[in-house]
Amino acid sequence: MLIFSVFKTLTDHTVTVELKNDLCITGVLKSVDQYLNIRLDAIKVENAEQHPHMMAVKNCFIRGSVIRYVQLPASAMDIQLLEDATRRESGKKI
Amino acid sequence: MQVSGEIQEPFDLIRLSLSERVMVKLRGDRQLSGVLHAYDGHMNMILSDVEETVMIVDPVPEGVKPSIRVAKRQIEMLYVRGDGVILVSPPQRE
Numbered sequence: 477m478l479i480f481s482v483f484k485t486l487t488d489h490t491v492t493v494e495l496k497n498d499l500c501i502t503g504v505l506k507s508v509d510q511y512l513n514i515r516l517d518a519i520k521v522e523n524a525e526q527h528p529h530m531m532a533v534k535n536c537f538i539r540g541s542v543i544r545y546v547q548l549p550a551s552a553m554d555i556q557l558l559e560d561a562t563r564r565e566s567g568k569k570i
Numbered sequence: 571m572q573v574s575g576e577i578q579e580p581f582d583l584i585r586l587s588l589s590e591r592v593m594v595k596l597r598g599d600r601q602l603s604g605v606l607h608a609y610d611g612h613m614n615m616i617l618s619d620v621e622e623t624v625m626i627v628d629p630v631p632e633g634v635k636p637s638i639r640v641a642k643r644q645i646e647m648l649y650v651r652g653d654g655v656i657l658v659s660p661p662q663r664e
Contacts, residue, residue, distance in 0.1 A: 496598075496654075512614075512651075516578045544596075545650050550618060550647035554617065555607050557618060559588050562608045566585050 478565050483508040483546075486560065492522065492547040493538060499527055501536070512540035577585035592617075593659040597607055600626035604648065606658075620645040628663055644647065 483505070492502045493514060500523055503516030517535045521527050577583055584592075587606050594602040594615070601624075604617030626639040 478608060478610050481615070482608065482616065482649075502637075504622065541653065544654055545645075545651070547571070547645055548616070548647040548649055553647060555589075558608045561608075562588060565575040565610065566581060566658075 477510075478561055480510055480512065481507065481561075482553075483512065483514070486548060488550050489549050491516075491549065493543055494545040494547070495538070495542050496544045497542070499523070499530070501530075501538070503535070506535075509540075512543070514538045514540065514543070514546075515559060581611075583660055584613075587637070587658070587660040590661045592661060595656040595659075596650070596654045597656060598654070599627075600654075601612070601625075602650065604645075604647075613655045615650045615652070615655070615658075616648070617650060618647050620648045 486500040487507060490502065490506055491505050492500060493516065499521065499545050501516060501519050501521055503519035506517045508514050515535070515537050518535055519533060521530045521533075524531060543545050577586070584606070588609075590606060592619070593601060593602070594600065596643050599628050600622060602617060602620055606617055606619035607614040607617060619642045622645060624641045626641055627636050628639060630636050
């Protein structure tokens with residue numbers, strides 16, 4: 477639930493999602509759900525030459541389970557808040 | 571009963587590593603080193619100041635000794651999905 481809340485605070489920020497098939501998509505985070513499925517707008521494929529079939533796609537829904545990493549905007553995050561929330565959540569029972 | 575400080579279950583080791591630099595080994599011959607700021611019960615994590623190391627074995631003809639390349643890159647703030655995590659190693663204490 478913690479990470480879900482983090483993603484919710486990052487809506488309308490630009491993130492880069494790296495999938496398990498090495499596809500890298502940069503776009504504006506529009507929404508996220510409890511499974512950490514992600515909807516991106518105004519997308520751009522970073523390694524477009526390896527994935528030419530993605531050229532025409534402008535927005536997409538990404539299933540949470542195929543995501544490897546998400547590169548987040550560090551300036552939009554409160555690290556102290558993040559660590560306190562993690563301690564609180566791990567204290568009660570994860 | 572209390573053996574070493576507050577470590578009673580495996581996740582306690584990770585909780586004590588919050589805001590410290592950890593090494594994370596991932597599926598797909600990947601390894602991360604970064605400062606841990608958040609995690610949850612799936613071992614989804616948020617790390618900052620991350621260095622990713624990917625081991626790449628270049629395909630070589632039969633009989634030739636395979637050469638291993640190491641690709642490194644830096645990422646400022648990164649969400650890592652827990653299903654790719656193999657192990658998390660806390661900071662080395664001297």
